Amino acid sequence: MSFINYLSREINCKIVYYGPGLCGKTTNLQYIYNKTNPEAKGKMISLATETERTLFFDFLPLALGEIRGFKTRFHLYTVPGQVFYDASRKLILKGVDGVVFVADSQIARMEANLESMENLRTNLAEQGYSLDKLPHVIQYNKRDMPSVAPVEELRSLLNPNGMPDFGAIATTGDGVFDTLKAVAKLVLTELKRGGAGG
Amino acid sequence: MTNPQMVMYEEEFNQIQTIVDRVVREANAQVVFIIDKNGQLIAAAGETDQLDTTSLASLTAGNIAATGGIAKLLRENEFSTQFHEGERANIHIQLVGNRVILVVIFDNKTSLGLVRLRVKKASEELNSIFEALLSKVQDPQQSTPFAEITDDDIDNLFND
Numbered sequence A: 001m002s003f004i005n006y007l008s009r010e011i012n013c014k015i016v017y018y019g020p021g022l023c024g025k026t027t028n029l030q031y032i033y034n035k036t037n038p039e040a041k042g043k044m045i046s047l048a049t050e051t052e053r054t055l056f057f058d059f060l061p062l063a064l065g066e067i068r069g070f071k072t073r074f075h076l077y078t079v080p081g082q083v084f085y086d087a088s089r090k091l092i093l094k095g096v097d098g099v100v101f102v103a104d105s106q107i108a109r110m111e112a113n114l115e116s117m118e119n120l121r122t123n124l125a126e127q128g129y130s131l132d133k134l135p136h137v138i139q140y141n142k143r144d145m146p147s148v149a150p151v152e153e154l155r156s157l158l159n160p161n162g163m164p165d166f167g168a169i170a171t172t173g174d175g176v177f178d179t180l181k182a183v184a185k186l187v188l189t190e191l192k193r194g195g196a197g198g
Numbered sequence B: 001m002t003n004p005q006m007v008m009y010e011e012e013f014n015q016i017q018t019i020v021d022r023v024v025r026e027a028n029a030q031v032v033f034i035i036d037k038n039g040q041l042i043a044a045a046g047e048t049d050q051l052d053t054t055s056l057a058s059l060t061a062g063n064i065a066a067t068g069g070i071a072k073l074l075r076e077n078e079f080s081t082q083f084h085e086g087e088r089a090n091i092h093i094q095l096v097g098n099r100v101i102l103v104v105i106f107d108n109k110t111s112l113g114l115v116r117l118r119v120k121k122a123s124e125e126l127n128s129i130f131e132a133l134l135s136k137v138q139d140p141q142q143s144t145p146f147a148e149i150t151d152d153d154i155d156n157l158f159n160d
């Protein structure tokens, strides 16, 4: 649920990075954080375990610029990907305006990708949202790993709606900003249409 | 649309700010702020310049969300109040009308009893302001300024 503040002339939107454990959601946010001017970002918060797995969420507030005199601010969140943190994932999804689904391109993680996508649909449905109506993009991450599935195969499994999708290497930043821009654009376009969620 | 769009207008903002300012004064608090359940900061008063209010807002909302999840598991409605006592700073978190969160940070210059009293009064007032705000937002006469933006406006945002 975006938040329009007529007083400070700001529009705030919430974007959630979703996907299986270790697919690179936190790495996406870290890269964005490292490459953004200090004026355009706030502090990045990571609630993580001692082994740097996301425990509750990562949070990064970002300012993208102005549209018609309104400052656009995006709050980026990641969910914990590990299966047993499902209750936390549901909480983070509340009030979401747009989703980035980060898939792990490695063949060995195909099952985990599908399971996470199914879990996303279920958790959105519980809140009365439908993924088909929610602005979202897909990122095929870890393209640098040795045994990865071809993008076409990932696409046919994970992107039946033909949403914008990107190959990425989050550790080097390949595709990271393309992904972010695409989802931000979809969210703003949805706002213009005056809808949200489902 | 499951959640109505959160919108803030000048009139309601001024009413809210007045209440927040008053709580700082009357409860003798260091900082008072109001955030929505998604962690967006709505209003703040007191010694806010030493605080990262954006981070605080997001963490407090996360905290309320987690506690709400626990409540659900226990078949409780909601734990609407939380209090954390530190060595120098204390924080009182109050869920208002299941919609927004009123946060008071205070030190030993005041007491929990006084904070509670002021929070209770402010909660009732805030609740009716947000109720009015919500019905205003749901009024189809109110259109968003974003209906007017063009695809070019959106593209331009990413070209500079």
Ligand SMILES: Nc1nc2c(ncn2[C@@H]2O[C@H](COP(=O)(O)OP(=O)(O)OP(=O)(O)O)[C@@H](O)[C@H]2O)c(=O)[nH]1
Pocket: A019, A020, A021, A022, A023, A024, A025, A026, A027, A028, A052, A053, A054, A055, A078, A079, A080, A081, A082, A141, A142, A143, A144, A145, A168, A169, A170, A171, A172
């Ligand atoms: N080779 C390679 N490694 C990556 C890439 N993206 C992330 N990693 C690594 O994968 C590991 C897990 O990345 P995270 O970003 O923590 O994964 P996550 O999705 O946040 O995981 P959870 O918090 O458990 O859900 C880290 O060691 C990253 O450095 C990539 O594109 N290529």
Ligand SMILES: [Mg+2]
Pocket: A025, A026, A027, A053, A054, A078, A079, A080, A081
């Ligand atoms: Mg993570």
